[in-house]
Amino acid sequence: MKTIGLLGGMSWESSVEYERLINTEVRARLGGSASADLIIRSYNFAEIEALQKHDEWGRAGDLLAADATLLERAGADVIVLCTNTMHVVAEAIKEAITIPFIDIIDVTAAAIRSAGVLDVGLLGTRYTMEGPLYRDRLQSHGIGALVPPPEDRTIVHDIIFGELVRGITLDASRLAYVEIITRLVDAGASGIVAGCTEIELLIDDDDVPVPWFPTTRLHAIAAVDAALS
Numbered sequence: 001m002k003t004i005g006l007l008g009g010m011s012w013e014s015s016v017e018y019e020r021l022i023n024t025e026v027r028a029r030l031g032g033s034a035s036a037d038l039i040i041r042s043y044n045f046a047e048i049e050a051l052q053k054h055d056e057w058g059r060a061g062d063l064l065a066a067d068a069t070l071l072e073r074a075g076a077d078v079i080v081l082c083t084n085t086m087h088v089v090a091e092a093i094k095e096a097i098t099i100p101f102i103d104i105i106d107v108t109a110a111a112i113r114s115a116g117v118l119d120v121g122l123l124g125t126r127y128t129m130e131g132p133l134y135r136d137r138l139q140s141h142g143i144g145a146l147v148p149p150p151e152d153r154t155i156v157h158d159i160i161f162g163e164l165v166r167g168i169t170l171d172a173s174r175l176a177y178v179e180i181i182t183r184l185v186d187a188g189a190s191g192i193v194a195g196c197t198e199i200e201l202l203i204d205d206d207d208v209p210v211p212w213f214p215t216t217r218l219h220a221i222a223a224v225d226a227a228l229s
Contacts, residue, residue, distance in 0.1 A: 001026075001037050002227040005076025007064055007093075009042030010083040011165035014197035014216060018082045021220035029228060036227065039076050041067045045165060052085065052127060061089030065096035072097050078226045084195050084215055085125045088133055100226065105134060107222045108193060108215050109141035115211050117191035119144040121184030123177070124195030126157040134195055146189050152180045164198035178207050185210055 004022065008015030019038065026036045051060040064086065068079050078100045081087060087104055094101045112120060120138070122145045128134050130153065135145040148156060159173045177199075181192055191211040194200050200214045 002077035002229070003037040003039060003075050004223050004227050005068070005071030005074070005079045005099075006038055006040045006082055007067060007071070007079065008040055008082040009045055010048050010086060011045045011198060012042060013165060013167050013201060015040070015042060015082045017197070017200065017216055018080070018220050018223075021217055022223055025221055025224040026227070029224070036224070039071050039074050041071055048086070049161070049165075052125075057088055060086065061092035064089055065092040068093045068097050068101075072099050078102055078223065080219065080223045082216075082219075083197055084134070085127050088127065088131065102219065102222050102226055104215055104219045105137045106141075107218050108195075108213055109138055109143060111213055111218050112138075112143050112191060112193070112211075113141060115191065115213075117211055118142070119146065119189055120191040120193045120213065121146045121148070121181065121187075121189030122193050122195050123148070123156050123180070123199055124193075125160055126153060128195045129153050129156070145193070146184055146187055148180050148184060152183065156180060159202070160196055160198055164196075164201055167201075169202050174202050174207065177203050181208055 006018060023035045027034050071079060079097060080102050084104055090103060120143060122129060122134060129147045138145045155176055163173055191213060192208050193213045194215050197216040200216050205212045
């Protein structure tokens with residue numbers, strides 16, 4: 001089994017979910033008391049959030065790239081960045097390491113293509129929904145991405161940062177997301193991407209009337225595929 005290096009703590013709520021999903025998948029495949037071989041760099045998310053708010057993406061990229069090299073030196077065979085938003089700086093990480101980097105957008109795009117879906121609704125932080133990276137990368141795979149209108153983007157973003165990264169899941173917020181998803185489907189989305197790793201703490205398959213692409217789960221399974229290849 002190869003060792004997976006996790007750049008996590010963005011937030012730790014979703015990083016714990018990564019660990020749970022990866023270890024559950026390894027046990028399911030190998031049986032017995034098997035679990036994953038992990039090295040984890042967890043962050044104070046408040047510091048990461050401050051870099052995002054102040055558009056200090058270069059500093060964030062330098063930080064994550066430096067820590068990815070530390071994980072490699074510690075014995076990691078692959079690197080997993082446990083967040084969608086911070087894939088904005090993925091290139092800096094890739095350039096700093098010599099081991100494979102498992103890209104969450106590529107993994108998600110492969111799942112969407114495999115499902116035969118061509119247009120998805122994209123939920124995530126404001127940075128993910130309004131920035132070009134995710135949508136452009138999906139487009140490079142032949143997938144169109146719809147984002148909610150401004151008022152709905154604000155709701156999605158505020159629930160992530162005000163509740164989900166703090167471990168708070170409210171029925172009212174779940175209903176608000178379901179309503180936003182319904183509007184995306186009505187606007188033409190034939191699938192929905194959970195483009196923020198914390199969203200899966202609130203929404204699951206039963207809440208979505210079209211194919212659901214939970215990026216955390218997809219990314220975690222891809223990490224196990226790489227570790228057991």
